[in-house]
Amino acid sequence: MTLKPLAVALCIATLGITGCASKYVAPEEYSGFLKNYMALTEEKSPSGAPVMRWIKPGVDVNQFNSVYVEPSQLYPQPKPTEKIPQSTLQGITTYYDQVLKTQFAKALPLATGPGPGVLVVRPAITAVSASTKGLQPYEVIPIALIAAGVSTATGIRDQDTSIATEAAFLDGSNNEVVAQVVRKGAGAELDNSSQVMTASDAKAVLDGWARDMVKSFETLKGH
Structure with a gap:
């Protein structure tokens, strides 16, 4: 196990003692999907949720007259x-694609691919977890750790579900990154540790993420 997954595993193993969980995605939880995490800062989304975000200084979003939403990825590729x-994993990405297109279509016409004047949205689901209720409500187990068999989903108590995303926003004319966001959220509660998580358990979180992304874009557009 590499140093980064090891650090997260140790954090998970000591939940409730060290209080290492946070509403923000910690650096050791970054998936590697984005090219650069150094400039991310703690911000609040339009709905007031905690996010790690970077927006290119001076970017003029009025240059974009359409938007292309790339198919969302599971990164790193998990083992079910x-x-x-x-x-469930496939259902989450399918629904994420759908809701991103639905929300962005309210702000810009949808494009069929990148190009001049096109804002490219490149999203990924970077963590999905179901952990025993009462530990830490915002702790996320990275997909890489689920693939390695690390899980806190034991016992018969109710389960909390969590999910995380990383997304890059690019200028379709030159592939330059103009914004990045990393965030996580709590999904629907499962009845017990034997209940299987479904894509529906994450829909409310995905809806909120998509709405916030579009509102952030509209705010920049109005400036």
Whole structure:
């Protein structure tokens, strides 16, 4: 196990004692999907949720007259589990694609690919977890750790579900990154440790993420 997953595993193992969980995604939880994390700062989304975000200084979003939403990725590629099967993982990305297109279509016409005047949205789901209720409500187990078999989903108490995303926003004319965001959220509560997580358990979180992304864009557009 590399140093980064090891650090997160140790954090998970000591939940409730060290209080290492945070509403913000910690650097050791970054997936590597984004090219540069150094400039991310703690911010609040339009809905007031904690996010790690960077927006290119001086960027003029009025240059974009359409938007292309790339198919969302699962990154790193996870190994399905009994608790979180492949159907759930696929359902989450499918729904994320759908809701991003629905929300962004309210602000800009949808494009069929990148190009001049096109804002490219490149999203990824970087963590999905189901952990025993009462530990830490915002702790996220990175997909890489689920693939390695690290899980706190034991016992018969109710389960909290969590999910995290990383997204880059690019200028479709030159592939330059103009904004990045990293955030996580709590999904629907499961009845017990034997209940399988479904994509529906994450829909409210995905809806909120998409709405916030579009509101952030509209705020920049109005400046």
